[in-house]
Amino acid sequence: MSDAKVRLYVEQPLGPGQPVPLTQDQAHYLFGVMRLARGAAVSLFNGRDGEWRAEVAEAGKRGGTLLCKDQTAPLRLPPDLWLLFAPIKKARTDFIVEKAAEMGAARILPVQTRFTNSERIxxxxxxxxxxxxxxxxxxxxxxxxxxxxxxxxxxxxxxADRRIMWCDESLVGARAGLLEAAGGFEARGFEEGPKRPSPGPWAILIGPEGGFSEEEQARLRRMEQVVPVSLGPRILRADTAAVAALTLWQSVLGDWR
Amino acid sequence: MSDAKVRLYVEQPLGPGQPVPLTQDQAHYLFGVMRLARGAAVSLFNGRDGEWRAEVAEAGKRGGTLLCKDQTAPLRLPPDLWLLFAPIKKARTDFIVEKAAEMGAARILPVQTRFTNSERIxxxxxxxxxxxxxxxxxxxxxxxxxxxxxxxxxxxxxxADRRIMWCDESLVGARAGLLEAAGGFEARGFEEGPKRPSPGPWAILIGPEGGFSEEEQARLRRMEQVVPVSLGPRILRADTAAVAALTLWQSVLGDWR
Known part of the structure; x- marks a missing residue:
């Protein structure tokens, strides 16, 4: 961890002594909103080079430069997990994306299903x-x-090799667990023990309000990669289901183990 | 399930032939917004008598009456699980309450901690x-x-008998699972098998942004009822942590098993 009060995503490469020029928006945020002055620390990451402590080298109204100092955390990739979901109302779609990033999904794919309301995102x-x-x-x-x-x-x-954890509304209340359904993995996700092998490529599929059409359901059931999973006895909204499914997957197969 | 398009919570008792007078707000919603007419079906529940199919007997602008017909679902109580959380920004507090109800918490307790911003709710x-x-x-x-x-x-x-699943920020990335920490429960939450005994009274405790104070942490660590649990290697916002913790608890100890 760094002493920086601000964490910022940038697109430039990060490394020792690397200067990082700021966009106007970034400069406004750092110097206008957060009131950072020359020499102040900022935490940077770009999705590739880990987290770096940088310092403000030049501060201006329309731009500025940070200077990379030391790496404060290595790059930590999430497991190879995609989240597929049918976009819903704006606020809840935003929420799903935010939560998927927090929970460690590697890729987020909004999908258009038969009963998806949204035509575009x-x-x-x-x-x-x-x-x-x-x-x-x-x-x-x-x-x-x-x-x-x-x-x-x-x-x-x-x-062919990417399994799909299909959160199926028709399983509400049924006894279909991730582990028994996935097979081959021992159902002891929370125990201390040797690191198990990576579960390989996976995806979580969350349906729209109103669920999947009969054709979609039949199609999914025919696919060998598909693992239907129940999310308990209550009907969950799509955004709740997304967080719950990510939690189950991460705790049983992913990097919460 | 009932053929009703509307589900409504009411406070009155529900039973065969039971008339249910409507408040002005309920009448506005059913007849003004949802445009229900006499004879239309409405699904009712009151938190005590299960779910009932009722029909509109009288529809007026300022009131009306429903008539209870048949029970369509029995009362289903959630496990004896409380959710304690420190209220945050309004939208996220609303969200936590909504999610806790969806995920099957029995009681929701907003708590004031040392670093809670909110003075009142x-x-x-x-x-x-x-x-x-x-x-x-x-x-x-x-x-x-x-x-x-x-x-x-x-x-x-x-x-003395209510355990606390304490979602402790200081455990981020540590290997503290719910099951190993709770002890006595086998770590096989998802397997098909005989119904295990009820886990007894529990609570989940989610901290505010900024976590718990040192005094609070020391206090919690001293309590025998407290089970510290990690929610994975990433820092989660309080609302994400609430859904994730409820998922873990329900899938391992609760009614998702």
């Missing part, structure tokens, strides 16, 4: 939410937010 | 959020939202 705005979440939660990695993709097309080209 | 507004969440998620139970209580006072009278 603002990919740039969602990506900015992912950046902000990483800044806040001390992450050194920012998940990519993909453009809205049609679920059917996505599944048509689905990689 | 609107208990009535938070309770309304819990009701709305239960209406949306098909619950038949509504958790009580308590008034803001001082954590120190709460802990001074803490019941």
């Amino acid at each position: 603002r990919q740039d705005r969602l990506q900015a939410h992912a950046v902000e979440a990483a800044e806040q939660c001390g992450g050194t990695f920012v998940p990519e937010v993909a453009d809205l993709t049609n679920l059917e097309r996505l599944l048509a080209d689905w990689p | 609107r208990q009535d507004r938070l309770q309304a959020h819990a009701v709305e969440a239960a209406e949306q998620c098909g619950g038949t139970f509504v958790p009580e939202v308590a008034d803001l209580t001082n954590l120190e006072r709460l802990l001074a009278d803490w019941p």
Whole structure:
């Protein structure tokens, strides 16, 4: 950890002595909003080079430069986990992206399903939410937010080795756990013990309000990669389901173990 | 399930043939907003008598009456789990209450800690959020939202038999799992198997931004009921931590098993 009060995502490479020129927005935030002066410490990460302590070398109204000093944390990649979800109301979609970044998803894919209300998303705005979440939660990695993709097309080209944890509304109340369903993994996610092998590529699929269409359900059930999982006996809103599914996956198969 | 398009929480008793008079707000919602007419079905629950199918018997601008027909779901109580959290910004506090109701907390207690920003809460507004969440998620139970209580006072009278899953920021990245920490429960929360005994009274404690003070931490560590639990290697916002902790608890000890 660094003594910096501000954590900032930048796109430039980070390394010892590396100067980091600031955009106008960044300069406004650091010098106008946060009132940092020359010599003040800032924590930087770019999603590739870990976290670095930098100092303000030049501060201006429209720009400025930081100077990278020491690495304060190595790059920490999340497991190879994608989150697929059907965009819902704006605030809840923002929330899902923020939470997925906090919870350690590697890639976030908004998908268009039969019952998805949303025709389009603002990919740039969602990506900015992912950046902000990483800044806040001390992450050194920012998940990519993909453009809205049609679920059917996505599944048509689905990689053979990427399993899908399908959070299926029809399983509400059923006894379908992640572990028994995934098979091959021992159901002892929380025990102290030797590090188990990486679970390999996975995705979590969360449905829209109203669930999946019958065709979509049948399609998913036919896919060998798909692991239907219940999220308990209550119906969860999509945003709750996303956080709950990420928690289950991370605690059983991911980097919470 | 009922054919009703609307689920409504009411305070009156529910039973066969039971008339349910409506408040002005409820009448406005059912007849003004949702445009229900005489004979239309409404799903009712009151937190005590399960879910009932009722029909509109009288519809007026300022009131009306529903008539209870058949029970469509029994009362389903959540496990004896409290959620203690330090209120944060308004939107995130609302969110925590909504999620706690969805995830099956039995009681929600906003607590004032050393580093809690909030001096007061609107208990009535938070309770309304819990009701709305239960209406949306098909619950038949509504958790009580308590008034803001001082954590120190709460802990001074803490019941000897109620364990506290303490989500401790200082454990970020440590290997402290719920199961190994709780002890006595086998770490196989997701396996098919005979129903295990109820875990007894529990509470989840989520800290404010900035965490707990040193005095609070020392106090919690001294309590026999306290089980410190890590929520993975990333720092989570309080609202994320609440959903993640509820997921862990429900899947390992609660009614997701």
